[in-house]
Amino acid sequence: MANALSIEKLTTIQSLITQHKEMPGALIPLLHAIQDTIGYIPEDSYLPISRALALSVAEVHGVVTFYHHFRTFPIGKHILYVCRAESCQAMGAEKLEAIIKAKLNIDYHQTTSDGAITLEPIYCLGNCACSPAVMMDDEVYGRMDNQKMADLINEARAS
């Protein structure tokens, strides 16, 4: 493994495993807990998870990579999700997407060079009466235009 995990992270992961392992269908709640706590799911966690849940490492890897929400790499300080689904397309999402990529100078699944923002596509935020929509961390923003988008990005960079 290129980046061995710190003892601190391994201890955190181990304690989350202990908290979750008795739940029925524990794997996905456990993966959420790991990602919520340390920001991503390190591949080094597959082995301890697989042992605790009586799974193979391949099964854990399979689940992590099946779901779009899970990631195996650290992200920037903020995560910006841009909705690519039909309702937002009908309101100019593709234009917005191009503007965001140009402004951040990155593509999807990448992080800005200052480490402030990671960009991800998303397929529907359930804010379809206020398209186009984006989500910054846990907050949804609707009726996005160039100005509102620029303000949101600047705000995130400043925080």
Added chain:
Amino acid sequence: MTSIAKDLPIKIYVPRDSSALSLGANRTAKAIQQEAHKRGIEIEIIRNGSRGLFWLEPFVEVATANGRVAFAPVQPKDVASLFDASFLNPDSSTAKAHSLNLGLTEELEWLKKQQRLTFARIGITDPVSLDDYLAHDGYKGLANALKLTPAEIVKTVTDSGLRGRGGAAFPTGIKWNTVLGAGEIGVQKYIVCNADEGDSGTYSDRMVMEDDPFVLIEGMTIAGIAVGANQGYIYLRSEYPHALHILNEAIAKAEAAGYLGENICGTNHRFKLEVRRAAGAYVCGEETSLLESLEGKRGLVRFKPPLPAIEGLFGKPTVVNNVISLATIPIILDKGAQFYADYGMGRSRGTLPIQLAGNIKHGGLVELAFGATLRELLYDFGGGSYTGKPIRAVQVGGPLGAFLPESQFDTPLDYEEFSKIWAVLGHGGIVAFDDTVDMAKMARYAFEFCAIESCGKCTPCRIGSSRGVEVIDKIINGTDVEKNTKLVRDLSDTMLNGSLCALGGMTPYPVLSAMNHFAEDFVPNSKPTLKKIIDIVVA
């Protein structure tokens, strides 16, 4: 003003629904609080759900003796002028003259024309106040259910004519009856709520969970009692963080008050409820894929049979119902099967919460009895397109629903009527597109989406979706158009008939409907390509 402030604090409602928040409702609430403080006026701000008139959010209401008066949309910059106009006393001449004053909320035509049954409380109550829920007919359905036998509850649901609102429209009562009769006596059974609302253009599940979570909890509790299940799971999409917090808060309150957990309402019934977060896979809205995911696996679709009602979660008999189906159960048990069945047309009984989305002027939640036409929805409620251009196409029922041209706008919203025109109602989402839409691009996107979201288990969906993107690209680029058009139709036929679930099986709906109704968009070089448009815009 000060004379009013000396009485009870005036109640002001500012929604906490995600869509209201997305347009700045938190900032508005804060500005109102600060302005009131500055002026020494005592107010009580209640964070209610949304009435569903999203073009008017943040939708602020002031309580009066005659009902609530709406001021909308209110941005922080409007707040000082509202106070200057004495908006806390909406009967004053200055408040009446304020440009944002819409009058009594209940008198707004947009709401008056609706038939809100499932959404009866939404926008009215504080979502996490159990007292508010009880004061607005909450838990009356459960009280009635507790007086009935399980078979009588199931019969009530069957007689109401309720069909699965997630999209498949399978009769809910029949599903429940199968679970009721499944397995040995005392076998573990489950109620699973499918809250993986992934269809673009839909948000009614989100609204129920954020704006009236107790109605879902009550519906699931009744389902548990009806079929003999003591454990429920809400499988909630990860894109809805606010719904997660609100549901958990409501579940804790329901448990503390004896509506969940052991000895529900002092009876021997037991029902536990837990929210499980999904992880961004669209296919997990398919019920068997959802169950795999709940079991901690990749969301691969299962072969049917066995039906989940016989062998569902962890191999046990399981009811899997959509949020809206379950949230409709309380009113059916409260008012009776006939009350609900009296709404609607043909075999589509009751009401459908319709969600107006996309390029629409007045987007929002419209609950109506089945039978209204698309045209009424798009123009009478929707007010036409947001951009003011003609509405050229609408997609009903999410990314797997057909695109409909203007000539089909008079189709009534009814499951069977939509089938007749090779379309689906799905979860009731209507996405409007104006005349700038490129339907070849939309057809390509349908295949692309299927490729991104395919679980990979069956070949037509896994491979067909990627080949579909390639072949549409060839048509767009003018390569062997006739041959490739035939190829798309062949491929669609294979996907329709050979896919394991609706993801691969229904992707041809948007693709073929786009080709059939908007053939002119599939003529190469008839218009600038998407890339050219983006290049021009970005430059």
